[in-house]
Amino acid sequence: MARVNNWQLGREMSYWYPEARPQKQFAAVFDTNKCIACQTCTLACKTTWTSGKGQEYMLWNNVETKPYGFYPLAWDLNLLDMLGGQNWDESGELPVYTGSTIFESAPAGERVLGWRPAEEDYAYANVGEDDCAGQVDGGTSLENSHDMAWFYYMARICNHCTYPACLASCPRGSIYKRPEDGIVLVDQGRCRGYQECVRGCPYKKVFYNAMTGTSEKCIACFPKMELGIQPQCFVNCIGKIRMAGYLNTPENAREDNPLDYLIHIKKVALPLFPQFGLEPNVYYIPPVHVPTSFTGQMFGPGVAKAIETYRSAATDADLAGLLGLFGSSERVMTRWRRIGETITGLDDDGNVLVSVPLREPVHIRPAFDPVQQVTRMNCT
Amino acid sequence: MKHQVLIKMLTAAIALVLSANCGHTVVTTPEVHAIAADRITLDPDDAIWENAPTHIAKLIPQDLVEPRQMEPTTAEVRVKAIMKDGQIAFRMEWSDDSQNDAPGPRKPVDAAAVQLPAVIQANAPAPQMGEQGMTVEIAYWRADWQASVNGRPDGIQALHPNASVDHHPYEAKPLENNEEARRRAELRYAPAKALGNVRSGPREAAFEDLIAEGPGTLTPAPARHTSGIGKWSDTGWVVVFVRPIPNGFSATRPTQVAFAVWEGTHGEAGSRKMRTGWINLLAK
Numbered sequence: 322m323a324r325v326n327n328w329q330l331g332r333e334m335s336y337w338y339p340e341a342r343p344q345k346q347f348a349a350v351f352d353t354n355k356c357i358a359c360q361t362c363t364l365a366c367k368t369t370w371t372s373g374k375g376q377e378y379m380l381w382n383n384v385e386t387k388p389y390g391f392y393p394l395a396w397d398l399n400l401l402d403m404l405g406g407q408n409w410d411e412s413g414e415l416p417v418y419t420g421s422t423i424f425e426s427a428p429a430g431e432r433v434l435g436w437r438p439a440e441e442d443y444a445y446a447n448v449g450e451d452d453c454a455g456q457v458d459g460g461t462s463l464e465n466s467h468d469m470a471w472f473y474y475m476a477r478i479c480n481h482c483t484y485p486a487c488l489a490s491c492p493r494g495s496i497y498k499r500p501e502d503g504i505v506l507v508d509q510g511r512c513r514g515y516q517e518c519v520r521g522c523p524y525k526k527v528f529y530n531a532m533t534g535t536s537e538k539c540i541a542c543f544p545k546m547e548l549g550i551q552p553q554c555f556v557n558c559i560g561k562i563r564m565a566g567y568l569n570t571p572e573n574a575r576e577d578n579p580l581d582y583l584i585h586i587k588k589v590a591l592p593l594f595p596q597f598g599l600e601p602n603v604y605y606i607p608p609v610h611v612p613t614s615f616t617g618q619m620f621g622p623g624v625a626k627a628i629e630t631y632r633s634a635a636t637d638a639d640l641a642g643l644l645g646l647f648g649s650s651e652r653v654m655t656r657w658r659r660i661g662e663t664i665t666g667l668d669d670d671g672n673v674l675v676s677v678p679l680r681e682p683v684h685i686r687p688a689f690d691p692v693q694q695v696t697r698m699n700c701t
Numbered sequence: 702m703k704h705q706v707l708i709k710m711l712t713a714a715i716a717l718v719l720s721a722n723c724g725h726t727v728v729t730t731p732e733v734h735a736i737a738a739d740r741i742t743l744d745p746d747d748a749i750w751e752n753a754p755t756h757i758a759k760l761i762p763q764d765l766v767e768p769r770q771m772e773p774t775t776a777e778v779r780v781k782a783i784m785k786d787g788q789i790a791f792r793m794e795w796s797d798d799s800q801n802d803a804p805g806p807r808k809p810v811d812a813a814a815v816q817l818p819a820v821i822q823a824n825a826p827a828p829q830m831g832e833q834g835m836t837v838e839i840a841y842w843r844a845d846w847q848a849s850v851n852g853r854p855d856g857i858q859a860l861h862p863n864a865s866v867d868h869h870p871y872e873a874k875p876l877e878n879n880e881e882a883r884r885r886a887e888l889r890y891a892p893a894k895a896l897g898n899v900r901s902g903p904r905e906a907a908f909e910d911l912i913a914e915g916p917g918t919l920t921p922a923p924a925r926h927t928s929g930i931g932k933w934s935d936t937g938w939v940v941v942f943v944r945p946i947p948n949g950f951s952a953t954r955p956t957q958v959a960f961a962v963w964e965g966t967h968g969e970a971g972s973r974k975m976r977t978g979w980i981n982l983l984a985k
Contacts, residue, residue: 372870373890377857378806430769437807437968492768492972493917510896513919515971517768519806531804531845531860533893534900 322424325484328571329595329621331417335424336598337432337489346503347481347541348568348602349555350583350590352647354609354631355562358384358474360447362554362563366478369553370540375532378443381539382554384476388615390450392477393442396525397594401618403434407596409622416622422598423486423523433486435520443528473608476562478554479526479539480593480601481505487538490521502567503602504541512536523597541565549653549668561648566655568602579643579657579666580604587640589630591620606631642679650675728754732981733791733958735782741790742783743930745939750792753781758960760975765829766916768972775962775975778813782958784984789950790929790943791815793960797937801965802844803860809970811844812963813931815942817982819912821949821956828959828978830913839911839919840927840942844965847907847931855903899925907931908942916972951984958982 324333325340366382383392391397400423401407407420426434451472481498485505488496495511496518498504507518507527512535518527519536527538542552550556551565566580574585583590583604590604607616609628616624634641642664643657652674654666662679689696733756742749758778762770781792793813801811818825819836826835849855857864871886888894894901899909899921908929910922931940947956957979963969 368870371890372868373887374856374869376890377864377866430764430767430771432767439807440805443806490768492766493919509893510898512893512898512900513971514804514900515973516806516809517971529804529806530893531808532855532857532902533891533898534804534902535893535898537892 327422327484327598327600329592329600330422330598331413331415334422334484334598336484337424341498341500342483342570343498343500343503345501345567346483346569346602347546347565348503348580348584348604349478349563349565350580350604350606350647351476352562352590352606352644353473353475354606355560355647356384356474356476357560358386359559360384361557361559362476365553365557366539369542371537373530373532375530376528376537378440379528379530379537380446381526381528381537382476382478383446384474385447386450386472387475387611387619388472390447390475392446393438393525394445395442396438397523397619399436400434400523400597401594403436404596407618409596411622418596420596422596423521424484424489424598432490432492432517433521435486435490435523437516437520438525471608471611473611475605476554477524477526477593478552478603479505479541480524480599480603481539481541482602483600484598486521486523486597486599487518487527490517491515492517499543502541502543502546504543504546505538506540506543507536507538509533509535509537523594523599524601546653550651551653555648556651558648564647564654566653577656577658579646579654582639582643582657587630588623589627589640591623591627594619595621638679642677645677645679646675649677730754730756732756732955732983733758733780733782734983734985735784735789736985738783738785741785741788741943743790743928743941743943745792745794745930745932745941749783750781753783753792756780756980758977758980760960760962760977763829763961763972763974763976766972770969770973770975772967773975774964774967774969778960778962778977780960780980782982784946787946788943789946790941791958792939792941793962794939795937795962797964797966799966800844800933802848802933804845805860807968809963809965809968811938811965812842812970813938813940814839814841814961815944816840816959816961817947818957821947821954825957825979827915828957829976830916830919832915834914836912836914838922839913840944841909841911842907842929842931842940842942843909844931844933844938846904846909849902849904850907910944950982955981955983 322335323339325336327334362382371379385392410417410419423434495508514534516529527536529536555563555565568580571585574581590606592601607620607624613624642659646666655669656667658665665676666674734754736753762773778793778795783790804810816837816839819838826832826837831837853859871883876883908927910925910927911919912922913919927944929941929943959977961974961976963974
């Protein structure tokens with residue numbers, strides 16, 4: 322194995338191949354606080370990419386209710402259990418992961434520490450995960466205490482990791498990471514369906530297709546990204562929780578890159594299970610209402626600070642303004658700026674793609690319309 | 702001393718009984734003997750196989766490249782071979798108490814392969830799928846492909862009879878009378894098939910011909926030339942592979958052959974397999 326730098330861990334780690342970062346890295350920020358689990362993203366992806374034979378059970382994009390929702394079943398719990406202690410040393414300026422990654426924990430004869438879900442583990446996406454307790458019959462009431470008064474929605478796609486476990490797992494090199502944008506793809510002409518990638522991906526975002534005999538995964542809608550348009554699950558998100566773009570490494574972070582700003586400068590968006598060691602590139606603004614004892618395991622040691630920063634958006638015009646750009650344009654906004662009360666998204670050439678106000682103007686309409694001679698109810 | 706003689710006699714008697722099979726004595730050979738036959742058959746149950754000696758090939762776990770086969774599973778494969786008119790047929794038989802021919806997540810299927818050096822030469826390629834510049838030819842059979850060839854329909858309901866599918870876009874009404882448009886629409890959701898990956902269903906043959914120059918280099922051969930039939934019984938699988946005789950192979954010019962078996966129940970696929978090393982293949 323080679324030694325590579327994983328900035329999310331604050332240290333070097335072992336990986337199957339030497340470090341080879343792409344020219345630019347596809348990345349995204351999801352704001353969990355805005356997701357309402359409407360599943361529009363899931364359907365947008367499903368109808369676009371996975372409506373074929375053998376793809377019936379596949380959800381390249383899924384939304385699950387945490388803590389009890391999983392797709393596939395226990396995708397995260399199983400590996401967390403296998404991985405053992407996952408501690409961070411937070412005594413220095415930046416936290417350092419002192420546990421083992423899935424590459425460093427690979428058992429003898431294996432390329433990574435992994436497991437393969439069974440068919441039935443995919444069969445019940447979203448079923449029962451929002452139920453707070455058992456069935457309540459008519460006329461009765463809940464008597465047991467329900468002290469866990471929180472949940473949140475997790476939208477998940479492939480993380481297009483810097484160190485993909487699917488790629489490391491494939492014994493015949495059928496998975497590649499595009500040097501031009503870091504998108505991770507399964508070569509459908511070369512894949513022989515061994516399912517090693519399904520076993521290796523800790524996020525379980527590679528799926529075996531029994532009809533094509535190959536494994537398939539999220540492609541970050543690369544035909545759209547190549548045209549500067551965000552993927553289907555982003556542009557169809559009615560909660561406007563998502564922003565796609567390109568992320569630099571921390572030392573090369575640019576203030577005018579929306580993702581760099583949120584991830585590296587404000588540190589308000591965090592990677593999903595960084596301790597697995599893949600340097601995943603979908604970043605989450607953690608839910609503000611969930612105990613950090615839970616989200617700390619999921620998003621790493623920066624959770625409390627991220628929530629504090631997120632809560633400060635009310636008095637932080639830059640942060641609030643940039644969050645207002647989410648879902649404001651189909652286009653990939655690789656740059657942004659705020660001038661006064663106006664926030665603008667731009668492309669690499671400096672062309673303005675969209676401008677939004679920092680605060681939506683408030684219009685108060687009189688209840689009585691003198692033109693139509695009617696009284697209307699105002700509601701929002 | 703008397704006891705030892707008695708034990709030897711008993712052992713010989715037991716071996717004779719064990720080697721009796723339906724009235725025919727099983728003749729085993731230390732190499733694979735390909736005997737000249739009157740005809741070639743695809744059928745594993747053809748009586749012609751009774752004339753061929755058996756080579757019992759011990760299988761070992763593939764433990765040279767990751768991911769490795771860490772635990773031994775299928776112990777051995779019983780091999781026979783016959784030749785006729787430029788074709789050679791291998792009959793592989795192995796014990797398996799479960800028929801894994803329905804693919805799916807965490808459901809690898811049973812499979813087997815026969816490997817030969819592409820060129821007969823004194824220094825054989827590395828037995829583990831050859832090496833750079835020293836190609837091996839591999840004939841590969843899979844249980845799910847056999848099920849397709851035997852008539853299992855191509856679709857999720859064939860694997861899961863109670864599965865409900867809302868809609869496949871290429872089955873939409875507007876495409877009903879336009880087969881070309883329907884086919885194009887179907888390929889949009891089957892990229893492997895669109896790229897011509899021979900793994901994609903529905904299969905027309907249960908076999909695939911491949912070449913390799915070392916682990917991880919497996920590539921489809923320019924043309925498919927292996928045919929045969931795989932049959933399941935309660936005791937396991939019997940698969941006949943029929944392919945062209947290796948170029949130059951004769952009674953005075955032997956070559957090597959190797960075998961591999963994948964047992965679906967144990968999650969075997971790809972490099973997780975039980976295999977042999979090279980075994981001498983003699984023309985008789």
